[in-house]
Amino acid sequence: MKRRHFVKRTALGSLAGLLGAEIVFGANMPENYDLLGLQDPDPFKLFGKDKEMKVLNSNPWNMEALAHQLDDRVTPNPYIFVRNNGKVPENINEKEWTLTFDGESVKEEKTFTLEELKTKFKQYTYQLTLECGGNGRREFDPPAKGNQWDIGAVFCANWTGVRLGDVLDAVGIKSDAVYIGYHGIDQHLSGDPTKASISRGVPMAKAYQDETLLAFQMNGKDIPLVHGFPLRLVCGGWPASASGKWVNRISVRNKVHDGEKMMGTAYRVPCNPVAPGEKVKDEDMCIIESMPVKSLITYPKTGAQLAEGKKLTIRGHAWAGELEVTKVYYSIDFGVTWSECNLEKPVNRLAWQHFNASIDFPKKGYYEVWARAVDANGDSQPMLVPGWNPKGYLNNACHRIAVKIV
C-alpha cells in the first residue's frame, strides 16, 4: 500500500517538476482513487491465497477453501480461509508492538513488548484446528444471516508462541477473574474509530489450557498479515473468532467479557432448541464454546469417475472441538450401511486427525461417499443439517462427495 502512495507522489512530483506547476489538480483526482488502490483487485495475491479459493465477500475480505484444497495434513497458507470482521490493518511495526493486560481482575496493568513475550517465556508449538463458528451456514433453511460459508472455513496449522497462562501468571490475576477478552487493531468497517470490529474471549479455564497460545508464528514463519501478524491469540477447538488477530490488549474480566460480537446473537445459539425460523430473544441465546464433531473428505475431489472394478481410496480429516475423534465411518448407500475408516491419533490435543479408507463399489452408477465422525462422548455427526439457529452456526452435517462408476 505504501508503495502505491509513493508511486503516486513521485508521479505527481515529476509532473510538477516538468511543468514547474503547483500540484493543483490533486484536488481533481477521482474520489475513489484511494479506495481503488486499497481494495487490491487481486485478493489472492494480496493474501498469498490459491486462485481456486472462493471469495464470499470483498469488504471485509472473506474467502474459503474447497474440500480438496484442504488435503494437506497441516494446512499451508494458500488454503487457509480468511475471515475478517473489520478492515485488515496496514503498516504494522513489529518492533514497536506491545501487549497490554488490563481489566477488573488484573492485580495491576502490565505491558509487554513482543520481544519480551518471545524471550521471557517458554515457546511451544501445537497443531490447532480453527473452524469458523458459521462454517456450513449456507445449508440452513430458512437461510441464516451472514457470510454463506460452505465447508471450507476450517484449517489446522502449526502455531508457535507462548502460553497465555504463563503470561497471565506473570501479570498477576485476582481470584475473581472469570473471562479474558482480546482487543485487536483492526478498524471497524464504518471507519468509526470508537467502534471495535470484534472483541471476543474465553473463560479462564480455556485461557489457562496448555494449548492456548499467544502466537507469533504460523507454520514456522511470521503469521501472515491477514491471519493476525504480528500477534494472535489462538484458542484451538473453539469458534475461530475466539482466536483474536492483531492482538494488542487483553482484558481480564470479573464477568463474562462483553466486547463486540460477544453479546446479542453473535456466536451464540439458542440455549434451548427452536423450530426453524423461530424468533429467539437475546437473553435466550448461549455462547458457543467447543465446536462439535465434524469431518471432511479431502480426497478425491467431488465428481470423480472411476472404471468399474477399481478401488477408490478416500482420505480426509476429522475433529471434535475439545474432544478427540474416536471413529470415522463412510457410507456409499446414504447411511444404509457404514464401514469404519482407518483413523490416526491427533499429534496433540486440539489437532485434527487423519482418516482413510479403500472402497469397493458393487456396480456401475451414481454414488455419494459420506463420512461420519464420532467423538469421545459418543456423539456423531448428523446426516441432516442439525438444529436451526438464527445465525446459522454449528452445522456439522456429514460431508459427502459424488462418485460415478462407469
Added chain:
Amino acid sequence: MKKQDEFREKVMAIYKVLIVSCIMVFLIGVLGVIYMVSPNSFSFESNKPTTKMVSVDEEDDWDKIENGIHIRTGLKDAEGLMAVVNNCTNCHSAQLVMENRMNEERWIQTIRWMQETQNLWDLGKNEKIIVDYLVTNYPIINKGRRENLNEIEWYSLDE
C-alpha cells in the same frame, strides 16, 4: 536593387521568426490543453503496471451495466438498483447482500441492526425501495434439511 534585396531578406527573416514563434506558442497551448484535460499523459511512469489504478475508463463507466448486471457491484439491474448501490455497498461489498436471502421482515430487522450498531443512516423513502429490490431479485430458495449435490464437475480418476 541590392538594398532592396537586403531589406527583403530582413523582412523574410523577421517573418520566419514570427511564424516559428506562433507555432511555438500554439504548441505550448496544445500541450497546456492536453495537460488540463489529462494531467497523467505527461507522466513517464504511466506505462508501469503500478500506476494502472489511475483508470480513466472506470471513472467514465462507473455505473456501467452489461447483460443486466451492474458491473461495479455485480448486482442485478432492476428497479431500485441505484438505491441499493448507494446505500448498501459503502461499508461492505454487494456480495454480502446478494448471498443473504431474506424476507421483507428479516431485511428490515437487519437494516435496524445496522442502524443501531453499524452507523447505517436513516434510509427514508429508500428503505422500501431497497427491501423490495432485495426480496424481488434475490428471493429465498427453499433448501429443506439437505440439498442434492449439484453443479458437479465430472472428471476421470485413474488410480
